[in-house]
Amino acid sequence: MNDHQPTLDDALAEVAYLKSSLNDSIRLNQVLKAQVLSLRRDMVLNKQQPDLSFTAMEQQDLAEAFMGLPVKISDLDPGSSIAACEGRTGVVADPAVKQGKVKIKLDADEERGSKSITISVNVSKVDLSEKAGGARARKKATNTRASKMMQRASMRGILLESSKSPPSSPKTAAPASAPPSVPDASASPRTLQRQSTIELSEDEVMPLTEDTVNNLINLTGFNMSKNRLDEIAWVHLSKGLLGKEKYKSFEKTSIQETSDAKDLDELFDEAKGVLPVFEQTMRDVVEAVGLMPSDLVMVDDRPLHGRDTVLSLAPLKGRERTIAKVKDDYEGNHLCVLDLVRCSIIVETEMQVAKVLEKMLSMDIVVRLKNRIRPPLFTGMRHLLLNVGIGGHICEVQIHQAHIFDEKHVMNTYFDYFRAMFQGSSASYEQLMVQVEAVGNLGMKR
Structure with missing residues (x-):
């Protein structure tokens, strides 16, 4: 031989x-x-x-x-x-x-x-x-x-x-x-x-090698989670309400164009001042559609994650994570950060998702809408992302359907694994991860 x-x-x-x-x-x-x-x-x-x-x-x-x-x-x-x-x-x-x-x-x-x-x-x-x-x-x-x-x-x-x-x-x-x-x-x-x-x-x-095995395990888990998300959407987002023309994605701005912040520190100070007004505005939105902000969200007769409420308010975005995002995603431009002030609204039905969105659009504060339900993200996650102008500062609101949100922590585990592997702009790792989606579409169909 x-x-x-x-x-x-x-x-x-x-x-x-x-x-x-x-x-x-x-x-x-x-x-x-x-x-x-x-x-x-x-x-x-x-x-x-x-x-x-x-x-x-x-x-x-x-x-x-x-x-x-x-x-x-x-x-x-x-x-x-x-x-x-x-x-x-x-x-x-x-x-x-x-x-x-x-x-x-x-x-x-x-x-x-x-x-x-x-x-x-x-x-x-x-x-x-x-x-x-x-x-x-x-x-x-x-x-x-x-x-x-x-x-x-x-x-x-x-x-x-x-x-x-x-x-x-x-x-x-x-x-x-x-x-x-x-x-x-x-x-x-x-x-x-x-x-x-x-x-x-x-x-x-x-x-x-260990690295290759880990990659295979995470790719398989990614595709299994994506499949579950597709199945959940088939059941709980089946009416197609969010596919209407008036709910299509749009963008009036993608930066803090009305902000006077000269650097990231000033942007954080500005966000801190806006936070109380933003939180009250979101409470008003939830109550306007007949929901209570502090009510527990139910999924299959159990509280979502044991504690999640309809309105999930959050502290300001972490400084360390924001610095990394400015560097990796925004080429150092701090004015591109639109989620220092943010919240999630989690509802149980597709109709409630549509009502919350309709209410927010009627308030003339929405400067950008990303409809990630029609079409969904490459990960299979589906939600609405809105940027709203409050007191001259742009904030972020996410609207979720409860059953899909329940799977989010599973998908995030795999997504974070690949995000760490594919450092760079959002567009760059989305381009790489779309290859993984192709594997899922071909390999995980039943």
């Missing part, structure tokens, strides 16, 4: 080669990427190359590979890397593959202090044969391990060899509906001359 130590370029080239042979097999390609990511991390830990942190896209690729999704594999071309393992693995080089499913198992070995993921794929394939009277396909359902189908690389390394000629094409004919791709002699040697001699094992595992 070749003792050649793989490089990251070798591994990436192999994935590119396999990808070219697996046409529409997006899910399998994600698993192949995960192999390279794991290899890359292993090489880093063994100091074979400088430490390179996973990018957001790589983390998304890795997570997507292990979501346990149904996969569709179509038209495995002759000349693919699998041909190199034909006979040894029981996989023919040119099956017409119909359907498959990825199964994931996460194991932790406490004695050895290691964690690993086992991947397997069951696939149903069509074998082709010649019979008297002409060629026709004979279907035969078989199962094979993913370690065979995908040639899972052991952590001892992906062993690559270059041959002077491409792997030979199988003698069986492909079905008319899915003609195979014939290797082109003029094609790049990088594509044609590379084949795998990967060591295979029936129950092989892929070790992962």
Whole structure:
């Protein structure tokens, strides 16, 4: 066996080669990427190359590979890397593959202090044969391990060899509906001359670092929480009242344009003076729609979090968190902070949400409305965010439906995990997290 130590370029080239042979097999390609990511991390830990942190896209690729999704594999071309393992693995080089499913198992070995993921794929394939009277396909359902189908690389390394000629094409004919791709002699040697001699094992595992395991756990939890939020909204925000044209998001200003504060300290002083007036105004709003500010909010016949009231007032926003937000989100502009003074209004029904919003819009104090119910946030959270002008200072009001708010603390756990990972502006981590949403939409549907 070749003792050649793989490089990251070798591994990436192999994935590119396999990808070219697996046409529409997006899910399998994600698993192949995960192999390279794991290899890359292993090489880093063994100091074979400088430490390179996973990018957001790589983390998304890795997570997507292990979501346990149904996969569709179509038209495995002759000349693919699998041909190199034909006979040894029981996989023919040119099956017409119909359907498959990825199964994931996460194991932790406490004695050895290691964690690993086992991947397997069951696939149903069509074998082709010649019979008297002409060629026709004979279907035969078989199962094979993913370690065979995908040639899972052991952590001892992906062993690559270059041959002077491409792997030979199988003698069986492909079905008319899915003609195979014939290797082109003029094609790049990088594509044609590379084949795998990967060591295979029936129950092989892929070790992962603690950071990667934590990322996977949090991605899975994120998607589970998002799914719950979608289900809750289907039940408790089903009337579509907040989708009306008059409730569309709008923005008159996005900064403290009427403030005289020259720095953050002066902005805090200004906010402190406005706080009592703001709190009384919000009490008036709640009472105007027939609710009592101090009443406990009920969710399924229990008090929300045991203590939450319809009007949840808050002290001024923490100074340390505000300083970080000005630096990370607002490029040092303190006038962009609009939530030093804030409160939440939590109600039990969709109709009550609409009534509170209608009342506030009628008071001519709202300078910005973010309708995060229609459409919802990428996290699945749904609420209304309003900025209101009180005494020349802009404050923040959030209006929540109780059942969705009840799930908020769960989602916030995962959101905060990724926000710490993706430091930067709000737009930057939303752009990164939308990739996670894609995993949720594809992988967590029932």
